[in-house]
Amino acid sequence: MTPEDLLPDDLLERFRERAKGYDERNEFCHEDLAELKTQGYLRMFASVDDGGLGFGLEQAAAAQRRLATAAPATALAINMHLVWTGVAHLLHERGDDSLHYVLQEAVAGEVFAFGNSEAGNDSVLFDSSTVAAPLGDGSYSFTGTKIFTSLSPAWTRLGIFGKDETGEEPVLVHAFITRDAPGYTIKDDWNTLGMRASQSNTTVLDGVVAAPERVFRKLPVGPNADPLIFSIFACFETLLAAVYTGLGERALAIGVATVQKRRSKKSGKSYAQDPDIRWRIADAALAMDGLYPQLEAVARDVDNLVNHGSQWFPKMVGLKIRATETARTVVDLTIRVSGGGSYFAGNELGRLYRDVLAGIFHPSDDESAHATIANAWLGPIEP
Template sequence: MAPEDILPEELLERLRSRAAGYDQENRFFHEDLQDLADAGYLKVFVPEADGGRGLGLEAVAELQRRLATAAPATALAVNMHLVWTGVAHAMSARGDDSLDFVLKDAGQGEIFAFGISEAGNDSMLFDSGTVARPLPDGSYSFTGRKIFTSLSRGWTRLGTFGKDADARNGEGELVFGFLRRDEPGHETLDDWNTLGMRASASNTTLLTDAVIPAERIFRKLPVGPNKDLLIFAIFACFETLLAAVYTGLAERAFALAVDNVKRRVSAKYGGRSFAQDPDIRWKIADAAMAMDGMLPQLSAITRDVDRMVDHGPQWFPKLVGLKSRATENARYVVDLAIRVSGGSSYFRGSELERLYRDVLAGIFHPSNDESAHNTVASAWLGPLEA
């Protein structure tokens, strides 16, 4: 199935037409989300038997690239839903059905968000400052503060985790579960007023004795790095789909740059377009070569996930390297697009101005640049000596 079958040009243009307004008003993308739901976009990972498209990660990454060319903030927020459904898909393909209920719920219209990040927790999935307290009936109550909860205004299911510090003989245990929106114990703060990616509504979520019943507690893991399939699946989907969004953003910036260069005229070159300026041509070529290097890497890694290729200990370096390269590459391409498009791109309201702000968010998503380099260095050189 071609991407344009799921995201036709008419739909893309409708999403693109709203992006500037969402950004200016710092407003959540309710209309976009409804349009995407109506198009079946939120069910792309869901098996056909459950009402979805049954696509794999490579196809969904291509779709997210396409969506990001129209509405990057919308694509970034939708990523969180697609990460959870993608994780369920990847685990099911590998014989683990513990998250099949996520795919069934998504097939029935539920929307999933990612309540994982915590201020100051640079261990990410391997530790948590959120307290997970076991209750006699097997449920857990969660108390903590989750930041960057994209889709905060639209989710119906929040995937989150916390730490039961007393478990495993005092070594601690990380407990993962899904909270329903109609259940008590959670609050979305009105604190999302950022430089870019404003429509994503990645507000802070406060959990205060939020109880998740036993049937929706789906994993308990030791504190610290481990090889559980859940961890691999989250990294695989999170990093590749982030890379796809920022690559799509860069593709749009590049297309705008090419159009602007052809349209602008130069007195220096006798009224001919800036497409005849050797310096401008060099920058366009440099941006094109940067894009050419990104697209095959994204396709290759997502295809390997789908085909269950065994990269062993090199999987995590490949995944974090892809995310880091994609977000840095996108910043570079957008910067070149601004440089060749002239001063008009510096004014508020221009699409390139918005893309310039949006692309900066890429440096904050895990794995950040420092963490990615540490992961890759450790893969080749071994861990740092104590």
């Protein structure tokens, strides 16, 4: 099955029609999620033998790029489920089946979400402000606050992590909690500028317990080479880049269609004949043309187990920055050639202008990415 088979044109048109309403009402994409489930979208990373679609990261990224041309906020929300199922798939490909149950449960209809982000935690996955307390039977209770928890109204499994400081050395504990577990609260606080249908609400953990069989990793504080960390970064950054690539692709298509329809009163010609407007459209197309092969190459190398060594993380964060910044530039260029209609509420291009700004806030941010890349090429800063 190809991404085009999975997301046929008529399905995308329904998503595009609903996207406006979700945004206006600040409402979760319930209907989109239901249709994606029916299509088998949430089980794309599971093997065919397990009842999935057998996709690798390259195919999943292509599907997310295509979905984002219709509904970027829906694609962003679904990304979080695909991160966890993608991690399970990448670990399996590298000989680690510790998260095989994630793929099995995704096939059974469970929805996974990503609950690791914390306000002010610039260490991202290498430290945590959340307290993970061992309970003696292998289970852990978690107390802390997680932000940007996409899929908040729909997840049935939430991946979280916290720090256990009860031993000689602190460890970071990774686990899943289930929706029916007591001890957490989802705030109704997702009143944002854009990406509203993702409903990425704040989740407050107040002693919620992850069962022993749901505790899947204990890692030291600080950077480490565990395959889990590589897999999370690979899926998170690549699929995020795919969403913003699709958003930029759609903005360019709208810009092209708009300038072909608009006519100059002065010349009587289509604005597509105006040299300045042609220059801006060409700039946008040039920017997008450089992004497509980068996205495909990074995803393909992950699938093919290519060993980029110390350059892997620069490649992944570099892709994320390139995608989010390119999409932002392309949307801005197309706004400039599309006229004042894009400034009105309900206009698709205006919505993309708001949606694309969310790319600034996803990890890795611009500063972190540049530090990662500088360290890879120049070595760490001397103490």
